[in-house]
Amino acid sequence: MEQTINVTLRVWRQKNANTDGKFESYPVSNVSTEMSFLEMIDVLNEQLIKEGKDPIAFDHDCREGICGMCSMYINGRPHGPWHANTTCQLHMRAYKDGDTITVEPWRANSFPVIKDLVVDRSAFDRIIQAGGYISVNTGNAVDANAVPVEKQKADSAFAAAACIGCGACVAACKNSSAMLFVSAKVSHLSLLPQGAPERKTRVMNMIAQMDKEGFGACTNTGACEAVCPKEISISNIARLNQEYLSSSFTTAE
Amino acid sequence: MKWSEVFNSSVGKKLVMALTGLFLISFLIVHAGINACIWAMDGGEMFNKAAHFMGATVVIRIMEIGLFIGFLIHIFQGLSLELQNRAKRKVGYAVELGNKGSKWYSRSMGLLGTILLIFLIIHWKHFWIPSRFTGVEEVTLSNGVTTHNMFALMQSTFSELWVVVVYVLACVSLCWHLIHGFQSAFRTMGVHNDRFLSLLNSVGIGYSVIISLAFAMMPVTMYLGWVS
Structure with a gap:
């Protein structure tokens, strides 16, 4: 009432x-x-x-x-x-x-205060620009159901895609780490066949940009997951680790 | 991607912590197993034999160098990561999130690790340095071999109450450090299957409690005179 x-x-x-x-x-x-x-x-x-x-x-x-x-x-x-x-x-x-x-306001060196409670979150934009996309050829749109996707993977990708990039994970993390955000974006794209061609370069470039922006390293405390408005699972971070390690260890150069 | 780029990335640095951490976790099993020989109730005969085997076998002495390297990397990488991560938020919060989002021991790995480092130095001074450098009284085993009487050294060391208290507190710190470290190491290495993660979490808690309890009981049982 x-x-x-x-x-x-x-x-x-x-x-x-x-x-x-x-x-x-x-x-x-x-x-x-x-x-x-x-x-x-x-x-x-x-x-x-x-x-x-x-x-x-x-x-x-x-x-x-x-x-x-x-x-x-x-x-x-x-x-x-x-x-x-x-x-x-x-x-x-x-x-x-x-x-x-x-x-x-959110407190992190990578999120400088612009005014009062407004912080500059363009670091997230630059991380997305580094690899948070898929390349699609122009021409006729492919039929939506033409590419089969495993149900479990589709569900996990969808759950990760719920991330709205608000930065609460960074704000809550004692290390100001952006790993939950990056892991949601990497999981969302890499789990799907459409994301497969850029799978290796995506994760390496996004992690490189994340480090360059000055976010901390993940120590798996779980604070990010607890405060996430979209309930992004911390398991995505473990998936990101696997994606990064298997990609960076297997590139030829 | 160059190796240096991999190991200088935030994920690569954490991988080093995870691998050295798991290496040290496996070492603790060996350490606890050897030390459990004190409870054979044979006047330290079995324990001294085991200690002699560890000290006189060339392969194990070479492995000891690997152990030192593992310790050094874990300590220096851990401290430097802690400092780097702390520096990522220059202006802190007036009201902290605290325990609302995470466990205190998960956030205190640097502190727990530092307590363990101080303990490690005390521990080396008690046993490793006398055994290697400053000398320990000799004992002749039943097979005629003369070796360091490490059992007697343990008994005399653990006859002082403050030493026992320090060791027990270190074991408590170790337990919390391991409960977070065990499962975190697997997450860092990329285990993201929820079934495995919950299994590893349970195994990690079991391992941490059993290992820490076993180590804590060594000074306690010796101080109370239960070990003959």
Whole structure:
């Protein structure tokens, strides 16, 4: 049932990448428990604008949990307290009247803060550009069912393809490792026959780019899997390891 | 792809940790097996024979060099990876994720490993250095061979309470280090079949508890005078 609550937000404010940031507290009153977390921040931002203050900058787009843009680290957990959930799908009924909620940006050297809660995640784009694609010849489209795909592999590939590239895995990992993201993208393509021609070069180039971007190494703690809004399995990381080792050990040069 | 590129990549570095880790895991089985001879209740005869075999056999002495290399690579690679990984997040969180996503021992492999390294130095000073360099009192075995009385050295070393406490604490650290390390090593080598992973997880926990308990019981039973 709808209720209204009062909460205090402790938000990371940072003007730009070159300045130091700090936490600032804002009371937000009469918050409907049916509001999403982002709507609550919208309300606060309108209040800040009316007061002539700088509104809180944050990333968001679809607000239906599928685009991967929202990226808040809420009370010590990426995307807030709910399991398999994005920040935009977090609702204020998760909180009680009088709660203080700490909101931080993703923290990783490879995700520099642009402003307040907005971080630069273009490192993920560059990893995808390094090999997260398949090459398709132009001409008539091939009949969708022409290439047989094993059911189990199709299911695993589909589960991996659910990754929305939000970066919660990096934010949660003590090593700021991007392995869950990269493993989802590699698994998604390499499990399917369409991904087979570039299978070896894909994984080697994507890992090389991941290391170049300054992400850490995986120590299999499982924090990434626990916070992933799309429940990407950590087994994908083991598959990535196998793909990488078998590819890098068997190239001729 | 060049070998140097493979082993300088994040996956390659982890592979080195996994391979040396599994090598050390296999060494622990041999170590625990040899040491279990102290419980033969024959005044240390069987244990001293086993220790003599380990010390006087040339093949094993050569293998010992391999063991040292394994230890050194695991220690240096582990410490350097820990430092490199820590440096990937210059600005930390005000509220940490903590145990909400992972086990404390999985996140503390560097700390547990450092405790084990300190223990290893104490352990070498207690047994390996006297045996190789500074000398141990001799004993004549029933087959007429004269060798180091390692059993007596163990008894005198484990007569002090603080030594026993240090060894038991090290075994506790070892247990947590192994529970994470065992299954993590297989994941790093690319085992991604969920059936195998859950099997390896169980085997890893069993191995870690049994090995650590066996090692911990050695100083404890000697201190309590249960070993004659």
